Amino acid sequence: MSVFDAKGFSIDVNIVGSLSAEYDATLEELAQAAMAAADSVESWGKRKLRSDTERGLGPRVARTWRSKVYPSRRGQASIAPSVTWWTNAPHIVRAFSEGINIRSSEGFWLAIPTQNAPQTGRTFGANGRLKRGRAHAITEAERRFGRLRYVAVPGKELALLVADKVRKRTGKRKDRAHTRYTGASPTAIKKGNYEDGVVMFILVPSANMPKSINPARIEREIGEEGVRRFTEAFKDVADRNFSKMESFQ
Numbered sequence: 001m002s003v004f005d006a007k008g009f010s011i012d013v014n015i016v017g018s019l020s021a022e023y024d025a026t027l028e029e030l031a032q033a034a035m036a037a038a039d040s041v042e043s044w045g046k047r048k049l050r051s052d053t054e055r056g057l058g059p060r061v062a063r064t065w066r067s068k069v070y071p072s073r074r075g076q077a078s079i080a081p082s083v084t085w086w087t088n089a090p091h092i093v094r095a096f097s098e099g100i101n102i103r104s105s106e107g108f109w110l111a112i113p114t115q116n117a118p119q120t121g122r123t124f125g126a127n128g129r130l131k132r133g134r135a136h137a138i139t140e141a142e143r144r145f146g147r148l149r150y151v152a153v154p155g156k157e158l159a160l161l162v163a164d165k166v167r168k169r170t171g172k173r174k175d176r177a178h179t180r181y182t183g184a185s186p187t188a189i190k191k192g193n194y195e196d197g198v199v200m201f202i203l204v205p206s207a208n209m210p211k212s213i214n215p216a217r218i219e220r221e222i223g224e225e226g227v228r229r230f231t232e233a234f235k236d237v238a239d240r241n242f243s244k245m246e247s248f249q
Contacts, residue, residue: 025241026237026241027079028077029237029241030079030234030237031077031078031079032077033233033234033236033237034077034078034079034080034081034230034233034234035069035077035078035081036233037226037229037230037232037233038069038081038082038083038230039069040229041083041222041225041226041229041230042067042068042069042083042085043067044222044225045067045083045085045218045222045225045226046065046066046067046085048218048221048222049062049065049085049087049215049218050062050063050065052213052214052215052217052218053065053087053093053213053215055213056096056212056213057092057096057212057213061089061092061093064087064088064089064092064093065085065086065087066085066086066087066088067083067084067085067086068083068084069081069082069083070082070083070084083226085222093213093215095209096209096210096211096212096213097211097212097213097214097215097216098209098211099208099209099210099211100208100209101206101207101208101209102206102207102208102209103205103206108205109159109203109204109205110203110204110205110206110207111137111138111161111201111202111203112201112202112203112204112207113137113200113201114199114200114201114202115180116163116180116181116198116199116200117137117141117200117201118137118140118141118144137201138161138201141161141163141200141201144182144183145163145164145165145166145181145183145200146163146164146165146183148161148162148163148200148201149161149162149163149164149197151197157204157205158202158203158204159202159203160199160201160202160203161199161200161201161203162196162197162198162199162200163181163198163200164194164195164196164197164198165183165184165189165194165195165196166181166182166183166184166194166195166198167181167182167183167184167188167193167194167195168180168181168182168195169181169182181195181198
């Protein structure tokens with residue numbers, strides 16, 4: 001630099017300062033573009049995960065999917081943001097994405113309720129684990145219908161729990177459990193207006209959960225979509241800004 005006089009030196013410094021400012025502005029724009037791309041991928045990915053889950057398990061489990069971009073949008077921007085997705089029902093998602101085998105933790109038989117059984121009793125907690133509700137499903141069924149009768153199925157590793165002296169609900173009134181049957185009244189029993197052997201539960205040693213959802217496939221799609229969106233965002237910023245810097249050359 002000693003070959004320049006004071007004026008030349010001054011001009012040189014101004015040029016470098018201008019380039020530095022341009023690069024700083026470009027880096028900031030790249031960071032903002034990266035954050036915008038991350039936000040769009042976050043929303044897109046969550047919609048895909050919820051859509052896939054809703055088709056297999058219904059809207060309630062689908063709504064347990066959550067997502068977040070890091071760093072948060074509170075005045076921060078990063079050229080390399082990260083996005084994470086998770087579910088508040090991990091045990092349900094794992095069971096129906098891997099098709100795991102489940103067994104009863106309380107005995108030999110695993111009781112699978114039919115559409116005739118009360119739909120109260122067992123519910124899913126916030127962490128996705130199956131938990132006891134106000135009453136165990138079988139206990140609730142026996143409270144409504146009386147003692148359930150055990151019926152072995154000959155030649156099969158299978159049994160049934162059936163209710164006797166019950167009637168199908170008539171009219172439009174439905175209680176919160178939405179059951180199809182109610183216990184027969186003494187008058188109905190006297191008239192013979194009841195059913196015996198209505199299957200409430202199917203008893204099996206174990207059951208294989210069907211693979212109803214595929215979050216691994218959605219994960220791959222999110223990765224591919226993320227690469228595409230980030231590439232487009234960076235390319236757009238580069239095309240606009242680095243072409244300006246050519247004027248300094």
